Amino acid sequence: MHHTNRYRWLVGLGVLCAAAVTKADEGMKKPQVCERTGVRIAFATSSSDVNNLGQASLDDVAKWMMADPARSVRVDGYTDPTGSASFNQVLSEKRAESVKDYLVSKGAAPDRIQVYGHGENVDTADYATARVAALSECAPIAQAEEQPEQPSPVIVVTPPAEQPPTAVMPEQPAHEGPASKIGLGQGHPGHHERRRFVGRASRHRLALLHRR
Numbered sequence: 001m002h003h004t005n006r007y008r009w010l011v012g013l014g015v016l017c018a019a020a021v022t023k024a025d026e027g028m029k030k031p032q033v034c035e036r037t038g039v040r041i042a043f044a045t046s047s048s049d050v051n052n053l054g055q056a057s058l059d060d061v062a063k064w065m066m067a068d069p070a071r072s073v074r075v076d077g078y079t080d081p082t083g084s085a086s087f088n089q090v091l092s093e094k095r096a097e098s099v100k101d102y103l104v105s106k107g108a109a110p111d112r113i114q115v116y117g118h119g120e121n122v123d124t125a126d127y128a129t130a131r132v133a134a135l136s137e138c139a140p141i142a143q144a145e146e147q148p149e150q151p152s153p154v155i156v157v158t159p160p161a162e163q164p165p166t167a168v169m170p171e172q173p174a175h176e177g178p179a180s181k182i183g184l185g186q187g188h189p190g191h192h193e194r195r196r197f198v199g200r201a202s203r204h205r206l207a208l209l210h211r212r
Contacts, residue, residue, distance in 0.1 A: 031061075041131070045128065
């Protein structure tokens with residue numbers, strides 16, 4: 001009993017490992033639009049309408065395109081040899097345009113879809129089909145490394161240097177007359193002595209004149 005349980009446990013572990021490997025392989029597999037054959041959309045005879053099966057395939061293509069704005073595709077329309085060459089050429093172009101219109105209706109950018117009509121010039125495998133193939137690289141596009149945000153420059157404003165206080169010169173005394181220069185102004189004590197001396201000299205001169 002013990003060995004049986006162990007055997008069942010090992011088998012279960014093996015199944016889980018196989019499922020994990022399969023899941024990883026599916027994740028690594030390129031989408032069908034990236035394969036060499038692309039995505040084939042089948043049409044009814046003489047018709048350019050996309051049927052339900054074709055819509056389901058184109059839904060995946062539209063999602064793949066919308067996931068990256070750099071992804072683009074080309075659509076090639078074909079017919080079988082039935083009918084005239086001119087009719088088949090027009091029909092093949094209509095089929096390619098119908099595929100483009102459906103992709104655009106699902107959100108794909110029209111300027112990233114190229115369309116071509118080839119008429120009946122096609123291999124048997126592509127009779128009455130339109131083939132959608134990727135034009136852009138299917139590998140993930142490397143994103144540019146984000147540059148670290150540069151800090152804003154710090155502007156330092158330096159205040160002007162403080163000027164030393166200007167020396168205040170004392171006011172010069174107003175210019176005075178000669179008496180002021182020799183210190184004999186009217187307010188000086190010697191001024192009165194000088195007046196008395198002059199008075200005595202004048203009286204002495206008058207006395208001499210009377211004697212003559």
